[in-house]
Amino acid sequence: MFLKCKSKAKKAKQMPAVEPLQEGEEVADTTGKKWRLVKRLSQSTTELIYEVSQSGSQSSSKESNQILKLGPKDGRIFNEQNFLQRAAKPASVDKWIKQNKMDFLGIPSCVGFGLHADSYRFLIFSNMGEPLQSVTDEDKLLSEKAVLQLACRILNVLQYIHSNEYVHANINAENIYIKQGEKSKVFLAGYYHAFRYCPAGQHVQYREASRTPHEGAIEFISLDTHKGAGPSRRSDLQSLGYCMLCWHTGTLPWSGLANPDQVATQKQRYMDNVPALLSYCFGKKSVSSAFQTYLTAVMALQYSELPDYSALQAGLSAALLQLGGSLEQPITF
Template sequence: MEEDWARVTFRFCPQCGTKLQWGFKFCPSCGEKIPGAAVASGLEDTSASPNISPSKVDKALKDSSGCHGSTEGDNVECTTSSPKQNPVKRGVKKAATVEFTSPRSGRGKARLFQPVEEGGKAEGPTMDISSPGSSPNSKSLFKAKKAKHTAALEPLENGMEMTDMTGRKWTLVQLLSQSMTELMYQVVQKGSKTTSSESSYILKMGAKDGRIFNEQNFLQRAAKPVSVDKWIKQHNMDLLGIPSCVGFGFHSDSYRFLIFSTIGQSLPSVMQDNKLLPEKTVLHLTCRLLDVLHYIHSNEYVHGDVTAENVYIQTGHPTQVYLVGYSHAFRYCPSGRHVEYSEGRRALPEGPLDFISLDAHKGVAPSRRSDLQSLGYCMLHWHTGVLPWSALADPDKVATLKQRYMGDVPALLSHCLGRKRDSSGFRSYLTAVAALQYTEQPDYSELKAKLSAALSQLGGYLDEPLVF
């Protein structure tokens, strides 16, 4: 068996499809822990069984007419509901579109919970975030390792043409932003007579098998324009702030890109020199973002990276708020069954620790409450500029404080707002989120109603422009 494995140079992450070298314990792209059982159980059939390879997904995606693909891909599942399934084989039924579910370390140990009705309690064993067994000082907390960095992307020259999978050509106009893993460009479709903002689009590029692979699959599965429009009509909304992906393609066999309609500026750019936001603005933003999270969660996904950098305000339309950045999107409820609470399964997310959920600190796969926790931390920071753990760099110390204040919301508000101030909107939201169980479905309508009521008391309304 060891001789056979010695000839296998790489395998694929069952979460995002990234190609992995032998010895990797965590995926360098999505941070998911690689199941150890895959080594023993998958060797004999690696040549015969289909791996979760992005190349096979890409082949199936070529039949799509746009970024959102066809509905046929929705029939393909990467389910975790069968504990007898081979960890290397599972995830493919028709080798079309990869689902994002939590890989299991070992066989016969995975248990999934049925989702509960809105506002109800989860059946079966659940893990309270304040229970002794889930203390941030537990051993599993210290097992979480940071994901390895991927090579930085080199910027492309302005004027270069990119061709998407439908044959449309896009011209790079200007580099908007750059990070270690992504490039953002303003682009125009070739043949357009103007390069004004009205006719421009955004091109987002990343490593072909990196996190942008996750984002593309989320958009194709859960954020098709027809699905978003249907949700808007059903809930009598004016807008649902999910960016519209109008195309995708590849560059130099190493990069994958997505094309989006322009959605304005990021929240930090809009704030500019204003370091703090008025309470009315924060409550208004939160209501808009809750609408987006409600939709995402209802489609079996969580966002996984709720931060100010992923909140955009449409230029000229300050009532239009978008939540972007779905490269960390995670399918928490495959086939309608919630993944199990299990600590130490995922690497600690990269970047600032301020806004990640307590579940993330413990290496637990994100759930609905994880997104709402992160949004709560953002609310406090947008309005006050401080959090009790902002000055700390040790993840364990940050997790300890988050655990402490999760069980004492009044103390958290006192620390951030001051002893003489109070906010019914902040208090009601944070209290409700702190009480959520891992598998429990939040009552989005109740959360939004209380925030709206607090907004009205301050003289604000959801249909008026945001004030910065």
């Protein structure tokens, strides 16, 4: 079976692409460090991704190169920069890792940012490995074990950003990176749509049409986002559930629908009927009890409710253990 659901699903709102910069060109960040564009890796309607190296660096290893994300000066990339400076400072991430006795947390490390030619804004990240999208583009279904390994790592990141007043609001394979090694490091990147749902500790009120509806990858965004309400913690957890189903079963009830209102109608229909959603996706195959437990919990969350991250994590981890897997093992596709 192949993947009918893909992260490169229709985006509701297309923004004009920025004019690409030439490979070999240099940009200077706010500290004066210069970075040379080595290779253009990808281009979308809103951003360009380059492999870059620090000018004057002696290392020729590709592994030591960084990633540069380039976007229009006043575009979504500005929102991502704000999130990184406010909620993802390296000292805050390190403190969280120590407090929670973790070995790793997949928050991208931003090592530089700046403006270029008065019309571009750029962010520079440490190497995060390969995008999960490159795996799903090959129409591969992921094993339940691989999906649970990914979900556990992403859930850790979500708990961290949620505790820092933000939600991601656009979880999909394009925004997940995997750095293989002795252990697989899973990064959740792409904070263009990050939303401060709890400024100064005060949760925003649920108001439909208070924001542009349908923002993000249509296939995976939450019903809250479809309706133009500010995304909340439940929105991220529900999006992760849709991704898990897609990666493992290859389909969702709304796969192939181009109209975002029709997608939202389907999501509404299945919100209160998780068994029907699972039955559709798994077909004649045995339904995963871990998926059922996770989805039942996150679909029942109220808009401003604090999720029980420990219970969600424990359920996924226990299922992973039953399959003979662990977070210590590398993820295999």
